[in-house]
Amino acid sequence: MPNKSNATVYDRVYLSGKSPRFNRDLALEYLDGYDESGNMLDEWRVIDLATGEVFVSDPNLHTVITKASELTTEARGETYESWVYIEGKPPISTYKTWDQLPVGVRLRYIESHALDLEHDFRVVNDNRDPIEVATKELRDMYNEKPCFYQTRGGKWELDVDAAF
Numbered sequence: 001m002p003n004k005s006n007a008t009v010y011d012r013v014y015l016s017g018k019s020p021r022f023n024r025d026l027a028l029e030y031l032d033g034y035d036e037s038g039n040m041l042d043e044w045r046v047i048d049l050a051t052g053e054v055f056v057s058d059p060n061l062h063t064v065i066t067k068a069s070e071l072t073t074e075a076r077g078e079t080y081e082s083w084v085y086i087e088g089k090p091p092i093s094t095y096k097t098w099d100q101l102p103v104g105v106r107l108r109y110i111e112s113h114a115l116d117l118e119h120d121f122r123v124v125n126d127n128r129d130p131i132e133v134a135t136k137e138l139r140d141m142y143n144e145k146p147c148f149y150q151t152r153g154g155k156w157e158l159d160v161d162a163a164f
Contacts, residue, residue, distance in 0.1 A: 007033035007041045015046070015072050025049040028068050031057075046071065095146035095162060098139050105148075105156045110134050 008031070015026040027049050031041045044064040045057035056067040098106065110131065117130035142148070147163035148156050 007031045007035055015068055024051075024071075026055075026068070026071060028064065090149050094149060095159065096148045096156075097144075097146050098142040098148070100146075101148055101156060106138070109138055109158075113138060 009029045010032055011030040013028040015028060025048060026046060028044065028046055030044050033041055035041055043057045043059050044061045046055045046064055046068045047053065048055070055071060056064050058064050101109075111134075114130040114134035117134055120126075121128060121130055142158070142163055145163060147159050149159055150156055
């Protein structure tokens, strides 16, 4: 049987959570070792350092950070709206229209679409300029509703469901 209560706090991040209506000294910390009952600990937790109250503990850091965000947002007197990436997509309110995209992103979309059109035009013997057509089509299709979002990696993606 291991020694009782030999858990070690390896990492601790102090959270800014004090306000007149929410007076707590919160910390996010990582524990490893054994608790008072001899149970193995390998977890992250949010704790009030003044009272010892543990708000959440979990081996998954994401779960604990979500709770820490809720608590510190409450402390600032703000409302907390929890949103989760669904299929990697952020909230619709962050989407952009075609004209709001950075120029380099629009150029990449135009180039890709123009190359497809160039091939199609050759097949049907169409003499239109594929760059001009691609630019017009993309603006007409994707400028009415915000439908482009930026991934966590910084790449701009088209959400076809939001576009139509």
